[in-house]
Amino acid sequence: QVQLVESGGGLVQAGESLRLSCVASRRTFSNNGMGWFRQAPGKEREFVGSISWNGSSKVYADSVKGRFTISRDNAKNTLYLQMNSLKPEDTAVYYCAAARKAYSGGVVADYNYWGQGTQVTVSS
Numbered sequence: 001q002v003q004l005v006e007s008g009g010g011l012v013q014a015g016e017s018l019r020l021s022c023v024a025s026r027r028t029f030s031n032n033g034m035g036w037f038r039q040a041p042g043k044e045r046e047f048v049g050s051i052s053w054n055g056s057s058k059v060y061a062d063s064v065k066g067r068f069t070i071s072r073d074n075a076k077n078t079l080y081l082q083m084n085s086l087k088p089e090d091t092a093v094y095y096c097a098a099a100r101k102a103y104s105g106g107v108v109a110d111y112n113y114w115g116q117g118t119q120v121t122v123s124s
Contacts, residue, residue: 006021007023014088016086016122017084019081019082019083020036020083021078021080022078031102032099032101033050033101034099035051035097035110036081036094036096037094037097039095040091040092045095047106047107048070048081051071051072051079052104057103061106064083064090068083070082083120091120091121092120093120094117094120095115095117
């Protein structure tokens with residue numbers, strides 16, 4: 001059984017920053033694409049960003065482009081999401097996910113393992 005555990009969420013004011021982390025329980029995730037998604041109350045799960053197995057390819061949602069940065073440290077089995085210039089509309093539960101293949105994008109079905117989520121709340 002594979003586990004993904006997110007951390008780093010919290011309550012911040014608009015304009016501030018947070019860094020989320022996601023630790024994978026299996027070393028084999030260094031071979032898989034990884035992604036971040038978010039879900040606000042009453043809304044569908046939304047793609048935030050993804051990164052290829054070696055970090056060479058990154059994809060971002062338009063809503064976070066230029067503000068969020070995704071990265072990974074395969075030696076530590078850890079995925080990161082640096083979030084700068086946070087806005088109230090970024091408020092959501094953030095999930096990390098492991099893809100079935102080495103490269104992934106914004107399609108939920110491309111991911112077969114999910115973390116439990118971490119809450120990010122941005123006040124105005």
